[in-house]
Amino acid sequence: MSTDQLRIGVIGCGAGIFHLEGYAEEPRVKVVALAGLDTDRCQALAKRFDIPAIYSDYQELLAQDDIDAVSIAVPNNLHKPVVIAALASGKHVLIEKPLARHEDEAREMVEAAKRYGKILAVAFQRRTRHDIEIVRDEIAAGNFGRVYYAKAFWMRRSGIPGLGSWFTSKEAAGGGPLIDLGVHVLDMALYVLGNPKVTSVSAATYAEIGPQGRGNWPGRRQSFAPGGPNGYEVEDLATAFLRFGDGGTLLLEASWASFTEMGDDFGIQVYGGNGGARIFAKNYAHVDTLEIYRNIGDTTADSKPRLIERPGHARIIQGFVDGILNGTPVSPDGEEGLDRVRLIDAIYKSAELGREITVE
Numbered sequence: 001m002s003t004d005q006l007r008i009g010v011i012g013c014g015a016g017i018f019h020l021e022g023y024a025e026e027p028r029v030k031v032v033a034l035a036g037l038d039t040d041r042c043q044a045l046a047k048r049f050d051i052p053a054i055y056s057d058y059q060e061l062l063a064q065d066d067i068d069a070v071s072i073a074v075p076n077n078l079h080k081p082v083v084i085a086a087l088a089s090g091k092h093v094l095i096e097k098p099l100a101r102h103e104d105e106a107r108e109m110v111e112a113a114k115r116y117g118k119i120l121a122v123a124f125q126r127r128t129r130h131d132i133e134i135v136r137d138e139i140a141a142g143n144f145g146r147v148y149y150a151k152a153f154w155m156r157r158s159g160i161p162g163l164g165s166w167f168t169s170k171e172a173a174g175g176g177p178l179i180d181l182g183v184h185v186l187d188m189a190l191y192v193l194g195n196p197k198v199t200s201v202s203a204a205t206y207a208e209i210g211p212q213g214r215g216n217w218p219g220r221r222q223s224f225a226p227g228g229p230n231g232y233e234v235e236d237l238a239t240a241f242l243r244f245g246d247g248g249t250l251l252l253e254a255s256w257a258s259f260t261e262m263g264d265d266f267g268i269q270v271y272g273g274n275g276g277a278r279i280f281a282k283n284y285a286h287v288d289t290l291e292i293y294r295n296i297g298d299t300t301a302d303s304k305p306r307l308i309e310r311p312g313h314a315r316i317i318q319g320f321v322d323g324i325l326n327g328t329p330v331s332p333d334g335e336e337g338l339d340r341v342r343l344i345d346a347i348y349k350s351a352e353l354g355r356e357i358t359v360e
């Protein structure tokens with residue numbers, strides 16, 4: 001490993017930009033190589049972030065043995081092969097969410113990280129939000145009493161991220177808004193609740209708008225579809241009810257396209273015996289998103305804490321670099337990524353069977 005600055009490679013030039021922005025804020029690293037099939041987009045990024053080497057084939061980037069770590073932001077079906085190849089080439093890995101399409105793939109990835117003795121971190125950057133951290137800390141401190149119910153949602157009016165692209169291919173993406181957006185809010189909800197054990201899931205999925213060729217995110221990803229078939233093969237709305245071992249429950253909703261208020265909004269609400277909170281992020285808002293509900297004496301004393309906007313990927317990257325350089329535990333790691341994929345699998349399974357299923 002280089003001693004002064006870590007040398008980083010980034011694979012994928014879409015969400016890869018969030019990683020490049022994050023690394024640009026981290027003085028302990030230098031991004032030295034970028035890989036992606038979409039040459040124009042990659043060249044523009046290489047120019048903007050002053051990256052000396054660009055490859056189309058990710059294997060060429062991995063063959064560069066002076067690279068210490070890579071960020072990977074490629075379509076979901078490539079997560080497993082690219083991550084395992086990166087670990088095998090001796091690199092630490094920060095992979096985009098979801099860790100994988102299915103539990104078996106995720107498990108192989110976690111095992112590979114152990115086998116090669118490298119860090120596997122997952123970019124659930126939204127859990128680093130200020131509002132999320134506040135609610136998590138309040139619950140952990142017992143300030144809401146027993147939290148027995150929670151709701152988590154991410155709903156878009158018209159936000160299919162590319163009709164006919166890899167996102168709407170079951171094979172390439174592994175699923176629709178549940179695995180794309182739902183996995184973020186599921187992660188945030190379980191994180192604020194202190195990772196309660198899920199014991200059962202009852203779910204349903206619907207594909208009502210996408211198959212009509214409607215509900216696309218205006219102007220997004222129509223021109224680039226790496227190998228994706230043109231059909232609409234995934235859900236456009238998923239809803240799930242999860243039971244926890246402690247008797248608590250969580251209601252989850254995720255949609256790319258639905259006739260609802262115009263927006264691209266997510267939120268978490270928690271209900272405790274002694275207090276509660278609601279986070280509502282309208283169009284990715286970071287401030288004015290949190291309300292805390294409590295009583296003082298026999299009256300209500302609700303509050304709206306002042307929040308700061310935090311760059312999510314930069315904070316995940318800071319933890320990733322700390323893990324590599326100082327051996328501090330990385331969070332979220334591959335195990336947490338695997339846990340979320342396992343639950344996503346269970347949700348799809350319950351929807352397919354049309355009944356509640358037990359989660360081991």
Ligand SMILES: NC(=O)c1ccc[n+]([C@@H]2O[C@H](COP(=O)([O-])OP(=O)(O)OC[C@H]3O[C@@H](n4cnc5c(N)ncnc54)[C@H](O)[C@@H]3O)[C@@H](O)[C@H]2O)c1
Binds near residue numbers: 038
């Ligand atoms: N954390 C977040 O908030 C967030 C946001 C957006 C996307 N993502 C995740 O990032 C991943 C990528 O999504 P996206 O929106 O960037 O998709 P995209 O289609 O915009 O970009 C995919 C990138 O992967 C590259 N690629 C594909 N096959 C490749 C190969 N064989 N070798 C090298 N590069 C290859 C493409 O050239 C492209 O640059 C997905 O897993 C998605 O879930 C996460």
